[in-house]
Amino acid sequence: MRIGKNLLRLFVPLPALLLAAACSSPAPPDLVVITVDTLRADRLGSYGYDQGLTPVMDRLAEEGVRYGDVSTAVPITLPSHSSLFTGRYPNSTGVRNNGSxxxxxxxxxxxxxxKDQGWATGAVIAAFPLHSRFGLDQGFDVYDDEFPLLSPGEESARFFPERDAAAVTDRALEVWERLGQTGKQRFLWVHYFDPHAPYDAPEPYRSTHGDRRYDAEIAYTDSEIGRLLDGIGNRDGRTLTVVTSDHGESLGEHDEKTHGLFLYQATMAVPLIVHWPDNLPAGVTVEHPVSLVDVVPILLQELGYPLPDGLDGSIASQPVYGESFLPKYNYTFSELRMVRDGALKYIDAPTPELYDLDQDPEELRSLAGGHPDQDRLTTILADILEAEDPESIDLAAGSLDPEAEANLRSLGYMAGGGGSATDSDRGRDPKDMVRYIKDMDRVHGIIAAGDTEAGFALFETLVEEVPENHMALLQYAGALFSEGRLKEAETQLLRLLDRRPEMNGAWVMLGGVRSAQGKIDQAAEAYRLAGSLTGRGEPYFQMASMYREIGEYRDAGTAYLEAVSREPSNQEYMDGWVEFHVSRGTLEVAEVAAASLAAEHPGEPVVRSAYGDILRRLRRYEEAAGQLQAALDLSPGMFTAESMLGHVELELGSLEQAGDRFRTLLDRRPESTGVRFGLAKALTLQGEHDAAAPLFRQVLIERPDFSPVFTFRGAQLEKGGDAAGAARMYQEALRINRGDQEAWEGYQRVRPR
Incomplete structure (x- = not known):
């Protein structure tokens, strides 16, 4: 068994091991990268933990290569994964915070x-910070990020956008099989989110680990990784498997509850295990410091591909960089940067810190100000930052839409546009502001618990204590808005926008507040101002909803079209636009616009799927099938497109094909009423009425107001000559949904004259 070329440069000399390595080249592998969000390295048995949480990951370490001293580039989910998969630090990618x-x-x-080398690529994502809207879907044939998204105001700690580990594993195995059908080498990225707060593992893990709720989540995730690896055949030795994390979790160390604020080892140290029995030695540990940006060059070297230009990562030992701009963007405090060289770690802050991790692994005794290597470390840091574009630091200011803000706050982030890191005043040191930050974290809980006056009083205190923290003012306005205190919310937003007129999120919220007050023209002005500050569709989608609610349908249609034109990949906006035209009976207008969008964005599956949906509703079934198949070619397994294609196949008479498609989809989504209805229709049309009946009953149990059941039943009775029965079914469908065009047309045919 040979050692990969990258390992020759990373290992300490191991001559006996090198001699024992096999000389023959192994068969090309498949690649699986597993990222476990919020996983501290020191919670794995292979990294010294004695609670037995991670037998699966520990087995991989025993059979593969364990990197013993790995740092994330940034203790925040999106920028960390961006660095992991590009091999570039956040100051190179420009991705420095979640959401913005x-x-x-x-x-x-x-x-x-x-993919350029001919691989089939897929990803299964567990939580909102890695949604495709944030750009990490680049290069993936399948990017499965279908999890519940929050709407503004749905901020309960018990409801947040993630899938648990079992659901992720189920979907990952489906995607793995789908990639295998291509006959190509497979690359699958699987993202687990369970160790992220709040910690709520299922049984028996919750009971087994008692008060150690974080540990329970890790044990649960490890078991699901085992199920994943069994399903993909990891034990056959041919799959190159990587397990790592984006960041750790403080768990109260250094007065930090979770992660993102500081750069201490509790959140910066992550595991990294590389397992490939056919090509790598077993039981080897790489001891010197490496970074997650080194993973791309390590893997490309091992797979035999050249390294692209511009990588920050390396296959050779080098100083390690890290940063967090969360304090700057969320609170207007100072950003933090870090550099490590061996055991020495320097944190650049208003009050600098320097630690010798060999002597002080918990980072309790700063040596800054008197250590002989401090100047050398600051020079290394300056060299790393030499090419940084200062303007890139300010990209996040005000660029977050309210939906994303609500989703991210539910996960413990404020996802802010609080301040500009290019301000001449660097900002307060985060370690001096721990009490303030804790108050910012708990104020929403006070309001949610019903003590609104105490919560608003605390907001006033926070705003006055740190007046430059514009995010506190935005959060205050949002809380007032949620409580229906519209005039006060408007006052606070105008106060904020007087200071920071570039904060488009504040303009969007002001539009919502003014709309709720009936100030339609002023609301529209706020939405347009927001739209002028961002290329996103959110301001126009909100404007469309406002106009639709008051019956200004022409303006609503214009705003919907602007939203989907700006973000043609946004499924929510596209669905809203199509549904608007369905309800208005203006599908012909939508078809013209959809054709134009498809011509402008031929590679966008959401556009092709929506165009197919419109053509389906216009009963242009052959054309619809073409558009839906194009969507599936662009995004294999796209659920909405595949479901609609099944309904089109029914109309085209391909009953068996449609039935098979619906069965497969129902296995994937047993909760899908539309798919269950599609299968029931297919069975009915094939004469299998006994098999269809329980499916119809289940549909009506799940959705008593699901009018298509009655429309379809009416059509069947009409076909059988029972005009009176058909009329009753069509009437029931119209009672539920007055916009059901098919039911209306059917009733006109059979109604008593």
């Missing part, structure tokens, strides 16, 4: 590199 940043198209991901 999008990985630029100019960046090259590992998935893009492998």
């Amino acid at each position: 940043f999008v990985l630029p198209d100019e960046e090259t991901t590992l998935a893009e590199i492998l």
